[in-house]
Amino acid sequence: MVFKKTKSFYALLTKEELSAKERWQLIKGKLVRFFFGFNDRRGFVMKLVIYTLLVCIGFVYLYPMLYMFITSMKSLEDLLDTSIRWIPSALYTENYSQAYSVMNIRHSLSGSLLIAAVPTMFQVAVAALVGFGFARYEFRFKKLLFALMIFSFIVPPQILMMPTYRLFSNLELTGSLKAFVVPAALGQGLNSTIFILIFYQFFRQTPQSLYEAAEVDGASQFTCFFRIAVPMAVPAFIVAFLFSFVWYWNETYLTTLYLTSQSNSLTTILLQLQQFQQNYEAMYPVTENSPNKINEGIKMAGTIISVLPLLIIYFFLQRYFVESVDRTGIAGE
Amino acid sequence: MKIKRKTLYGYLFISPWLVGFLLLVLWPLIQSFYFSLNNMRITPTGLQFKYAGFNNYLDVWLKDMFFVQELLQFMLNISLRVPVIVVFALIIAMLLNEKVKFQGGFRTIFFLPVIVAGGPVIDQLISQGATTVPMVNQDVILSILTQFFPMWFAQVIGELFNQIIIILWYSGVQILIFLAVLQKIDPYLYEAAKIDGGSGWECFWKITLPTIKPIILINLIYTLVFLANSSQNPIIHLIYTNMFAATRGYGFASAMAWMYALIISVLLLIIFFVFREKKPKRMI
Numbered sequence: 180m181v182f183k184k185t186k187s188f189y190a191l192l193t194k195e196e197l198s199a200k201e202r203w204q205l206i207k208g209k210l211v212r213f214f215f216g217f218n219d220r221r222g223f224v225m226k227l228v229i230y231t232l233l234v235c236i237g238f239v240y241l242y243p244m245l246y247m248f249i250t251s252m253k254s255l256e257d258l259l260d261t262s263i264r265w266i267p268s269a270l271y272t273e274n275y276s277q278a279y280s281v282m283n284i285r286h287s288l289s290g291s292l293l294i295a296a297v298p299t300m301f302q303v304a305v306a307a308l309v310g311f312g313f314a315r316y317e318f319r320f321k322k323l324l325f326a327l328m329i330f331s332f333i334v335p336p337q338i339l340m341m342p343t344y345r346l347f348s349n350l351e352l353t354g355s356l357k358a359f360v361v362p363a364a365l366g367q368g369l370n371s372t373i374f375i376l377i378f379y380q381f382f383r384q385t386p387q388s389l390y391e392a393a394e395v396d397g398a399s400q401f402t403c404f405f406r407i408a409v410p411m412a413v414p415a416f417i418v419a420f421l422f423s424f425v426w427y428w429n430e431t432y433l434t435t436l437y438l439t440s441q442s443n444s445l446t447t448i449l450l451q452l453q454q455f456q457q458n459y460e461a462m463y464p465v466t467e468n469s470p471n472k473i474n475e476g477i478k479m480a481g482t483i484i485s486v487l488p489l490l491i492i493y494f495f496l497q498r499y500f501v502e503s504v505d506r507t508g509i510a511g512e
Numbered sequence: 513m514k515i516k517r518k519t520l521y522g523y524l525f526i527s528p529w530l531v532g533f534l535l536l537v538l539w540p541l542i543q544s545f546y547f548s549l550n551n552m553r554i555t556p557t558g559l560q561f562k563y564a565g566f567n568n569y570l571d572v573w574l575k576d577m578f579f580v581q582e583l584l585q586f587m588l589n590i591s592l593r594v595p596v597i598v599v600f601a602l603i604i605a606m607l608l609n610e611k612v613k614f615q616g617g618f619r620t621i622f623f624l625p626v627i628v629a630g631g632p633v634i635d636q637l638i639s640q641g642a643t644t645v646p647m648v649n650q651d652v653i654l655s656i657l658t659q660f661f662p663m664w665f666a667q668v669i670g671e672l673f674n675q676i677i678i679i680l681w682y683s684g685v686q687i688l689i690f691l692a693v694l695q696k697i698d699p700y701l702y703e704a705a706k707i708d709g710g711s712g713w714e715c716f717w718k719i720t721l722p723t724i725k726p727i728i729l730i731n732l733i734y735t736l737v738f739l740a741n742s743s744q745n746p747i748i749h750l751i752y753t754n755m756f757a758a759t760r761g762y763g764f765a766s767a768m769a770w771m772y773a774l775i776i777s778v779l780l781l782i783i784f785f786v787f788r789e790k791k792p793k794r795m796i
Contacts, residue, residue, distance in 0.1 A: 229607055229610055229612060230612065232607055233607055233608075233612065233618055236604060236607075236622075236680070237618060237621045237622070239676070239677055239680060240621050240622060240624065240625065240677075240680060240681070241621060241624075242677060243637050243677055243681075244624070244628070246637075247637065305528045305529065308525050308526075308528065309525065309526045309528065309529040311525055312521075312522050312523075312524070312525025312526035313522075313525075313526060315522075315525075316518050316519070316521055316522030316525065317518060317519075317522070318518065318519040318522035318523060319519060321522070324526065324530070327533060328529070328533070331533060331537045332737065333737055333776075333777070333780065334537065334541070334773065335740065335741055335748075335769060335772060335773045335776060336741060337748055337751045337752070337765075337769040337772070337773075338540070338541065338544050338766070338769045338770060338773055339536070339537065339540040339541065339544065340755075340769075341540075341544060341547065341755060341762050341765065341766060342539070342540035342543035342544050342547070343536060343540050345543075346535075346536075346539075346540070362532065362536055364528065364532075365528055365529070365531055365532025365535065365536060366528050366529030366532040366533070367529075367532040367533065367536040367537060371529075375529070400521045404525075425626070425627055429629070429633075431632055449632050449633075452632040452633070452636070453632045453635075478636060479636070481636075482632075482633055482636045482637070485632070485633065486627075486628045486633055489627050489628065490627070490628070492627075493624070493627045497620050497623070498616075
């Protein structure tokens, strides 16, 4: 190649012995490479398409959150004014203070935390035990039991709901935290199957020879579990904790069933959100001189409040959520 | 002796689950089947059973005004939504699998709905109209679609557009699963294909898709179960209202839940048999 020695493309172009046609060819080649890429490098066009798509889809994902946030900041005048779409005319936080008092935050927040945290601990502990049992030992009917476990995930909860409810009310478990702890401790909590599968996958990947070596040294099976398996499975534990916490937090089906039928003190934020309108009307009755009327702004403020704790957790721990699948190898080998 | 001890420990470790399964899954299953064969009345003295045979099941199909209608609607919705969710998840996962900047940031955004999407939250958002893309005019789409398709089909597709955000919001977990498996595909496979002159398009169909086929199956099943059991589902609402309705009661609601479960299982089986890995036929 004649041009090999030239330092830059510009220097190459300004070389005198080149004819106009050759120059044009050089520029064209460079442009084609820039726009369409070569070998493994993506061209500019392709990159543009990818980023545009990602940004557009990302916007679609974020749109409801943005909408929720903006609406919650609008006063009644702003809501009625169709010319105001994205930027409220003034900073207005009255919605939040109203929603805060309607939802009885202090009380429901502690209820939510309790219902999310306590069953989660039982659920994760039991899921780890069961996952270890399935992964480490060979026993009769193992395949059958494993299939039954997956089956129990697919069974619609409605079939089981009525008899379970009767069973629990006979045992006087309803209306308290026990209605959530007992199933969790028996491996039938919220999406327990998924957690058992996570731990199963994880424990199967740890080399069996480790356990064998420990056994030779005289460790019992439980020592093996607590001293070898558990310390190695820390990522799986984190993932299971996070997901279980979030799912219990967002659960309304069971909480409605077990907590609202009795008048008791335990309540969650999402239950409060469900009954937001009734509670609001009870708290701010419509009278002649104060025309209190619930509006979207207040509702959205309530919604924001109910997701805020999770959002805060998410922004601190999002790395663990997002990397969860890689870490636990759910996708299989 | 050694083998027996292992069996013992195996059962010991899974015993909490086993007890839970027998007590909280199997026993309620049997009970609810028994309920569904009876007319149940809640009286002050307790529950009253009157054996009704399979009448409840017949009633579900013949006498309930909403069940068949809702079921058809649901099947139609499911058969559109499940593929849309899975395909979207795959596309987004492939985009994220490219070497893009802010990959972590994008992942964070796409996974956000999994955290936020609780039942009442979504209900609120739907009722506020925050889940429709503002730029898309529903009426225009509907009027175009009705020119090509019968009305019922056009309506379903129109609704699909209407709820596109919610549908996308349901695909967070699927995206992660796809992404994890895409990253595990050996890059040498693509390199070898490129040397043999394969284009990106061909690589996708001949390498990517066959490799991730089992994961597609998992995602399909996950999506179907998730949609079927979500509290936004009208049929589940129907079962719930029937349970506490004075004229219908537990027996009828149980029968309905069983029929629903049966239909979901059939759908799952269909998906499973279409997408399962076929054993390679042996050449003799």
